[in-house]
Amino acid sequence: MDAFSHLLEQLYFTSGNKAKAQLIADYIANTPDPDRGWAIAAMAGTLRFEFFKRNTVKKLITEHTDPALFAMSYDYVGEVSETVAHLWPYSEPSDSLPTLTEVVQTFASVSKQKVSETLAHYLTIMTPAQRWALLKLGTRGLRIGVSARSIKQILADYGNKDIKEIETLWHAVTPPYVDMLSYLEGKADKPDIENAVTFHPVMLSHPIEDSDINAFTKDTWQIENKYDGIRVQLVVKPNNAVDDKTQKGSGSDGDESEKALFSRTGDDISHSFPDLLESVSGNMVLDGELLVIHNVEHSNGLAKDSVKKGGSNVKAQSDDKGAFASSATQPDVDTFNALQQRLNKKKPSKALQSSAPVGLIVYDALVLDGEDLTDKTLKARRNALEEWFQKTSNSRLFLSETLNATSPQTLRQLHTQVCQNRAVEGLMIKRLDSHYVPGRPKGQWFKWKRDPLVVDAVMMYAQRGHGKRSSFYSDYTFGVWEDSQLLPIGKAYSGFTDEELKKLDNWVRRNAVGRFGPVREVKKELVLEVAFDAVHPSSRHKSGVALRFPRIHRIRWDKPASEADTLANVKALIEG
Amino acid sequence: MHPSTWLKTDDTGLYCEPGEFYIDPMNEVATALVTHGHADHARAGHHRVYASPETLAIMQTRYGEDMATHQHAVAIGESINFNDVKATFYPAGHILGSTQILIEYAGYRVVVSGDYKRRHDPTCPPFKVVPCDVLITEATFGLPVFKHPPIEHEIEKLLHSLRVFPERCHLVGAYALGKCQRVILALREAGYAKPIYLHGAQLKLCDLYKQLGIDLGELIPVSEVADKKTLAGEIVIAPPSALADRWSRSLPNVRPVVASGWMQIRARAKQKNAELPLIISDHCDWPELLQTIEEVNPKEVWVTHGREDALMYQAEKMGFKAKALSLVGYDEEEQGGD
Numbered sequence: 058m059d060a061f062s063h064l065l066e067q068l069y070f071t072s073g074n075k076a077k078a079q080l081i082a083d084y085i086a087n088t089p090d091p092d093r094g095w096a097i098a099a100m101a102g103t104l105r106f107e108f109f110k111r112n113t114v115k116k117l118i119t120e121h122t123d124p125a126l127f128a129m130s131y132d133y134v135g136e137v138s139e140t141v142a143h144l145w146p147y148s149e150p151s152d153s154l155p156t157l158t159e160v161v162q163t164f165a166s167v168s169k170q171k172v173s174e175t176l177a178h179y180l181t182i183m184t185p186a187q188r189w190a191l192l193k194l195g196t197r198g199l200r201i202g203v204s205a206r207s208i209k210q211i212l213a214d215y216g217n218k219d220i221k222e223i224e225t226l227w228h229a230v231t232p233p234y235v236d237m238l239s240y241l242e243g244k245a246d247k248p249d250i251e252n253a254v255t256f257h258p259v260m261l262s263h264p265i266e267d268s269d270i271n272a273f274t275k276d277t278w279q280i281e282n283k284y285d286g287i288r289v290q291l292v293v294k295p296n297n298a299v300d301d302k303t304q305k306g307s308g309s310d311g312d313e314s315e316k317a318l319f320s321r322t323g324d325d326i327s328h329s330f331p332d333l334l335e336s337v338s339g340n341m342v343l344d345g346e347l348l349v350i351h352n353v354e355h356s357n358g359l360a361k362d363s364v365k366k367g368g369s370n371v372k373a374q375s376d377d378k379g380a381f382a383s384s385a386t387q388p389d390v391d392t393f394n395a396l397q398q399r400l401n402k403k404k405p406s407k408a409l410q411s412s413a414p415v416g417l418i419v420y421d422a423l424v425l426d427g428e429d430l431t432d433k434t435l436k437a438r439r440n441a442l443e444e445w446f447q448k449t450s451n452s453r454l455f456l457s458e459t460l461n462a463t464s465p466q467t468l469r470q471l472h473t474q475v476c477q478n479r480a481v482e483g484l485m486i487k488r489l490d491s492h493y494v495p496g497r498p499k500g501q502w503f504k505w506k507r508d509p510l511v512v513d514a515v516m517m518y519a520q521r522g523h524g525k526r527s528s529f530y531s532d533y534t535f536g537v538w539e540d541s542q543l544l545p546i547g548k549a550y551s552g553f554t555d556e557e558l559k560k561l562d563n564w565v566r567r568n569a570v571g572r573f574g575p576v577r578e579v580k581k582e583l584v585l586e587v588a589f590d591a592v593h594p595s596s597r598h599k600s601g602v603a604l605r606f607p608r609i610h611r612i613r614w615d616k617p618a619s620e621a622d623t624l625a626n627v628k629a630l631i632e633g
Numbered sequence: 634m635h636p637s638t639w640l641k642t643d644d645t646g647l648y649c650e651p652g653e654f655y656i657d658p659m660n661e662v663a664t665a666l667v668t669h670g671h672a673d674h675a676r677a678g679h680h681r682v683y684a685s686p687e688t689l690a691i692m693q694t695r696y697g698e699d700m701a702t703h704q705h706a707v708a709i710g711e712s713i714n715f716n717d718v719k720a721t722f723y724p725a726g727h728i729l730g731s732t733q734i735l736i737e738y739a740g741y742r743v744v745v746s747g748d749y750k751r752r753h754d755p756t757c758p759p760f761k762v763v764p765c766d767v768l769i770t771e772a773t774f775g776l777p778v779f780k781h782p783p784i785e786h787e788i789e790k791l792l793h794s795l796r797v798f799p800e801r802c803h804l805v806g807a808y809a810l811g812k813c814q815r816v817i818l819a820l821r822e823a824g825y826a827k828p829i830y831l832h833g834a835q836l837k838l839c840d841l842y843k844q845l846g847i848d849l850g851e852l853i854p855v856s857e858v859a860d861k862k863t864l865a866g867e868i869v870i871a872p873p874s875a876l877a878d879r880w881s882r883s884l885p886n887v888r889p890v891v892a893s894g895w896m897q898i899r900a901r902a903k904q905k906n907a908e909l910p911l912i913i914s915d916h917c918d919w920p921e922l923l924q925t926i927e928e929v930n931p932k933e934v935w936v937t938h939g940r941e942d943a944l945m946y947q948a949e950k951m952g953f954k955a956k957a958l959s960l961v962g963y964d965e966e967e968q969g970g971d
């Protein structure tokens with residue numbers, strides 16, 4: 058545990074990816090199995106279980122310290138684990154700290170009632186730095202500025218392999234990675250992953266530039282809506298081919314397929330979306346957008362004859378149904394706001410599954426009917442997908458609609474038109490001859506996001522930031538006018554430069570008029586131009602609206618507060 | 634008359650009405666009592682200044698001989714009358730020349746403690762517990778997460794790093810007044826006898842310390858080192874801001890070290906790009922703040938610059954009446970000699 062804590066400490070304060078990689082490689086080379094494997098899992102975020110809940114930690118610290126002082130400390134430090142590491146009131150340093158593996162095994166086997174007691178004991182025998190390492194590890198909250206991809210790269214370099222080899226292995230092997238590590242060290246054969254459900258690293262797009270738009274030519278690009286959901290990869294394998302010892306995937310019992318849903322970064326998020334997974338079977342890897350889609354249920358199992366074709370448009374269906382719309386069921390897509398209630402839910406209730414059912418708008422296929430398509434062009438993959446959709450019936454899969462533009466000018470028009478629909482985030486523009494290449498290859502795929510919405514609001518309250526920013530008033534609550542009264546509509550803590558932050562902080566300090574705990578009320582004089590992606594009706598806010606991802610766009614030092622926007626202006630921007 | 638009726642804060646600072654003076658004012662005033670030389674307490678341009686001889690010397694070094702029209706040196710323990718108000722200066726243990734000021738008026742005793750700490754500091758006499766009705770205390774590190782380790786422990790981290798990375802120039806960011814000299818003295822106490830190299834901004838104040846009889850050992854300005862490569866494996870002390878600027882690029886293979894009380898918090902250390910954070914502070918940590926309130930045992934605690942909320946809460950929990958005193962201009966990090 059001490060070596061691990063030491064590694065984290067060094068990683069934390071070392072800048073530069075190269076130096077960090079050296080430190081990790083050195084740790085892997087000099088640490089025995091299985092400790093190093095658990096450390097890799099911790100750093101790459103693949104530890105499959107939590108040692109203890111964040112709540113257990115909070116309860117423990119609440120029982121042993123003053124809750125108000127804890128709250129104020131946390132507000133300053135900005136991070137629970139570090140706050141607890143410093144505040145834990147008992148210290149009996151021990152020479153015989155447990156190894157990392159012992160810690161993992163202890164928490165894997167300890168009975169529920171003893172978790173808290175075990176944790177308390179460890180905290181007492183550890184230094185603040187070791188406590189911090191334990192708490193981050195135990196709640197799976199380790200952030201060391203080294204991405205999972207970098208860890209894979211480090212492992213690839215360590216074993217003198219190509220990173221793609223590690224990436225395909227990755228989801229088929231489990232911590233503490235003894236087999237993989239001995240393979241990398243040339244002491245064993247490559248682990249067998251033939252039939253495992255694994256994540257395939259995804260292909261990503263670049264933000265489009267004006268020059269790209271100007272260079273647009275017809276028949277070279279596939280144009281689609283950029284949906285406002287989350288990018289996922291659906292992997293399905295026929296069950297009979299699956300090896301017993303590969304306990305991967307999340308297909309439910311008795312199902313004929315092994316399947317998993319991965320986030321864009323390769324996190325397995327299957328458990329949150331049983332409704333989608335139950336509905337699919339086959340042998341494929343699909344790339345698509347996960348969304349709340351309301352008309353998935355009615356056709357479930359009944360509409361055998363209806364072939365689903367993806368459409369962009371939400372409830373208010375437009376006339377322009379696109380190339381394949383005539384025979385298709387259009388997905389009734391809801392907003393990101395609706396999807397949000399499904400994200401990070403370990404076990405969504407039946408009620409939630411039926412009030413917010415999810416579906417997938419499919420825009421690409423890496424594998425279809427067991428055939429690898431990644432070396433084919435997008436055009437060929439698209440054709441294969443269309444054929445597949447013709448012969449397959451699934452109530453939760455929709456084919457992404459393609460759109461038309463013939464010149465830079467018509468492309469711009471299309472963008473303007475598409476962005477009027479608030480459920481769409483813009484356009485995706487992909488080269489028809491692009492192969493499916495993991496990573497972000499240049500000049501292949503572009504995203505063209507909608508312009509943000511903006512309102513002029515008045516700063517009402519300010520609060521100190523967390524961590525780096527804890528000496529600055531950097532979190533601002535802003536409001537808009539309703540009659541002669543300001544109603545808060547949101548909070549922003551980004552969008553300004555360091556220089557602007559200093560000015561804002563200074564302004565807050567000079568114009569503070571009141572205080573509620575850590576919150577400063579300020580004179581209602583400063584206008585902030587706030588940008589955001591969407592407005593939603595909200596019953597939780599007095600103003601009745603909630604903004605999505607608000608950030609400070611400009612500081613209007615020049616503008617009188619009386620000229621800021623009204624609540625009616627804001628409500629007019631509500632989508633739908 | 635209760636002090637809240639005659640001791641007030643305004644945009645300039647803390648003002649004693651019956652005595653017609655400010656303490657540590659931010660703007661130019663007629664009469665200023667200055668607790669110590671840090672820039673967020675001592676400003677130039679007052680008509681009359683009362684401060685310890687060391688603080689006056691520091692102000693002259695920083696702002697010039699004519700930093701105030703009338704400069705009155707006040708000895709430790711000495712009392713001065715302003716109308717019906719009596720002001721007495723006592724040691725605060727913060728930096729060279731630092732004082733707290735006892736103000737007596739209308740049957741009340743108020744202690745303005747300025748910045749202070751309770752640890753040993755070879756450059757100044759220890760903080761004196763002065764009984765009073767109202768204690769005005771700072772709260773720079775006024776949160777229970779702040780527990781400063783012994784300075785020897787932190788200096789050992791630096792010496793260890795020098796052994797592990799003998800090829801790297803250890804560039805220590807330390808505030809020019811107080812922190813810099815404390816780090817040097819702690820290195821000397823730990824047996825480090827080699828010359829220590831200084832950024833230009835640290836020179837004048839180190840010279841002043843030497844003039845005032847504090848032995849800092851051999852100090853060499855970096856500007857006088859012809860071949861900067863020879864600074865590999867040496868200690869260079871510079872203002873924290875210099876760690877990030879171009880100046881440091883002339884040094885060989887820099888290992889950035891920062892000496893500050895804030896270094897206890899990871900995000901802060903990271904923000905300063907410290908590869909080696911040293912937790913060295915010239916302020917009280919949380920236990921010292923509580924110890925002081927307990928020992929001074931005032932009727933009321935007024936809390937100024939820093940983390941007022943937590944300290945007020947804790948003081949009330951300990952049975953003291955507490956309130957926040959909002960003072961302008963205290964910049965806890967940039968000027969405050971953390």
Ligand SMILES: [Zn+2]
Nearest residue numbers: 671673748969
């Ligand atoms: Zn100060």
Ligand SMILES: [Zn+2]
Nearest residue numbers: 671748969970
């Ligand atoms: Zn100070």
